[in-house]
Amino acid sequence: MSSAVSTVITGIGELATNDPARAEGGGVLGLVRDAAVVVEGARVVWVGPAVDAPAADVQVDAGGRAVIPGFVDSHSHLVFAGDRSAEFEARMTGQPYTAGGIRTTVAKTRAATDEQLTSHVARLVAEMRAQGTTSIEIKSGYGLSVHDEARSLAVARQFTEDTTFLGAHVVPADTTPEDYVDLVTGPMLTAAAPHARWIDVFCEDGAFDVDQARAILAAGSDSGLRGRLHANQLTYGGGVQLACELGLVAVDHCTFLDDDDVSALASSGTIATLLPGVEFSTRQPYPDARGLIDAGVRVALASDCNPGSCFTSSMALCIALAVREMRMSPAEALHAATATGAAALDRDDVGVLAPGKAADLVLLDAPSYVHLAYRPGVPLVAGVWQAGRPVVPR
């Protein structure tokens, strides 16, 4: 017998498990009605109809409300300093604004102390957790020097194992692209690698081209980092096909895709991670999620929380936008924000509620997960358990 305390959450009106074994009758979400979940320590140990639930040390009554897996936000840029709301306001009102951009954040981030950066990330992570996000990926990318990229990742690593080295975010003003790629693939990579699981490149006109991205990802791979890619966000280009060719687990943005890109995604199995908060916050056209799904592409949703193009941390808003603007069904959108988000981080321990999986659960103040899209903007999270511990409300 385990000595860990066990908890049964019963009275769950609608439980989304994402368990493929429950797809028959439960759809892509593996829904169970009138359900219970038993948690022991950090893991789920039992899922099923409430009437069959075993006893446990602690009993929690969901009161007929819905429970979903915690959100898995596979794309965020939380390590930064400074405020860019004035730049956002200028962009949305069509006013000129010359002082903005990533480089503003880089200057503020370099000037911040480790403690300031850590405190700022802690605040955003807590904000995310209060909104139901229990797993996150955090990128560097506002340091852009050997020292500042390494410390950005060291800060991020305090909050998640899924840290991503994004030295190749933009070329700093004081260097050439060639010299900077040499730095990123050389000393910066050496300093960053001990703190990172992933390496990422912003592959876009004005940032890094396909050949540079290929070289950076290859260097990362040699240092034990797995590749991810920002691609096809602002323009058509070869980034998505590079991701598919390299067999990356996910490629992010995918807003401007041609038929060959879609075919490559469908045949490679590389996940297309869509970030509709960006299109909302920049007034750009949305990616064609419906077309991707209908073509057989696996789609994940993530926040892209960052101070420039999208400062939302709300996975629920991403779901609402996916339904309103990208014609995903509410079930597809929730699955994309949980199970497929986990797959985009090559994680099989989160995003699914089944015996042996992480006890990362969200209790909604609603009878159905559909309310995440039906009630846009409304804070519906009534409780969050992370690794079995109730973390919201605190």
Added chain:
Amino acid sequence: MSSAVSTVITGIGELATNDPARAEGGGVLGLVRDAAVVVEGARVVWVGPAVDAPAADVQVDAGGRAVIPGFVDSHSHLVFAGDRSAEFEARMTGQPYTAGGIRTTVAKTRAATDEQLTSHVARLVAEMRAQGTTSIEIKSGYGLSVHDEARSLAVARQFTEDTTFLGAHVVPADTTPEDYVDLVTGPMLTAAAPHARWIDVFCEDGAFDVDQARAILAAGSDSGLRGRLHANQLTYGGGVQLACELGLVAVDHCTFLDDDDVSALASSGTIATLLPGVEFSTRQPYPDARGLIDAGVRVALASDCNPGSCFTSSMALCIALAVREMRMSPAEALHAATATGAAALDRDDVGVLAPGKAADLVLLDAPSYVHLAYRPGVPLVAGVWQAGRPVVPR
């Protein structure tokens, strides 16, 4: 000397007052930087730079964050029973759904007890308050019988003085339009009037035409109720011009307007209340807020919180949508959701933070009100004072 306890909220990095006396230098929001507000009892007694603030019994430090007036949500339909998330899901995914519509909610509302209706409204009002809404209008309109309209308003009156009789929401299935207008302007009005301040008509193809709306508003006026109107939501029509001709304080929706409608609004001073959550939740085109404002029309924002076309209660989301989709500036949107919302209810005691006004304030977990649009979907409300009492966090 008053015996009421006084509180000074100091350390306000950015205070939006909506005080026209502060427009010079403070813009439409009458912004004050590094500000303080002093509250005594239910009223604001002092506003100004923190360095000049008088002493008070209690001191609260805003820590450099922003404070805004509480939102004034001038259009909501909170008195109902039942859940229509399945209808929402069908609509958004293009599936047929025959069991939906207002009449479904009418049947559930009639079947609910007074206690059930009251409990449901209380839950939604608390949800709104936690999101910063301190003044609300609540309509009837899911009773559609003498008894059920009167009790709906009696329930609503427990939560606000701004109750609106909307017997003329839709013609029930078991009667003719002519007979129903006779009922609404006769016994139903008599039963409803003691519980209502306003009377409203859904003036639209398939609901009530302009002549019927005119007759219903006239009868309401004879019973001491002031008129409001749902108009031009789904089609072009004469509703907006009727509202202007009658000098109504506000006309709501205003999605399909021709040039004559805009001219009538600009010259009459009738406020156009826009409800962008509806367009978000029904995938309809948005009203042209930018065009209205540029033509000199006063624009308010409200939630239209209702179980059918828009089940958001988030005024912050309405602001974000107004900025993203209707090209209002963040300042215009906040003003529309506070001061102009108050004007749309002919209220001069709320929506403005100045001596003598209601102490309805919201502390944001952000340095600027711009974050309401810059951080869509993120719950940014850190504290709410309603009539001087701290009601959030509880």
